[in-house]
Amino acid sequence: MSEPYIAPSWNAVPTGTTPPAPPTLSxxxxxxxxGIAIGAGVGVVLALVGILGFWTPGFFISTIYDTGALQKGVLRVLRDNYEIAADAVACPPSVPVDEGLQFSCNALVGGQQRPVTIRVVADDGRFEVVRPQ
Structure with a gap:
């Protein structure tokens, strides 16, 4: 009597051998x-943050007023539009140009400091000087 025939399967391992181990990260x-895949992914993320962060204006860039020019502009409005005899104006440094922002400067009028409210009316730098009381 002969032994039965067993057809080989695709995953059959010859008798007496061990199957190859699957690839490991070791x-x-x-x-x-x-490492290359992770590095490439990190590089792409950093590039996107860098590009979007510095896009005009982005996360890392903000537009601020030139303090000297701002003070001259406020002084001109007080003198020419409101006919107030102001001698000087002092505004805080690094005021951001953000539409809707409101801040105060100090005007020297007749030897007295008077607060002057400024409103930013547009992101292009236009501002409004509120008439002092």
Whole structure:
């Protein structure tokens, strides 16, 4: 009597041998590939943050007033439009150009400091000087 015939399967392993181990991350080649993939992903994320962050204006860029020019502009409005005999104006440094922002400057009128309210009316730098009381 002969032994029955067993057809080989695709995953059959010859008798007396062990199947090959699946690839693991412990091999240097696989770790290198994983490192390259992670590095590339991090690089793409950093590039996007950098590009979007510096886009005009972005996360990292904000427009601020030139303090000297702002003070001259407020002084001119007080003298020419409101006919107030102001001697000087002092505004805070690094005021951001953000539409809707309201801040105060101090005007020197007749030796007395008087607060002057400024409103930013547009992101292009236009502002409004509120008539002092």
């Amino acid at each position: 091999s240097p080649r696989n770790r290198q590939k994983l």
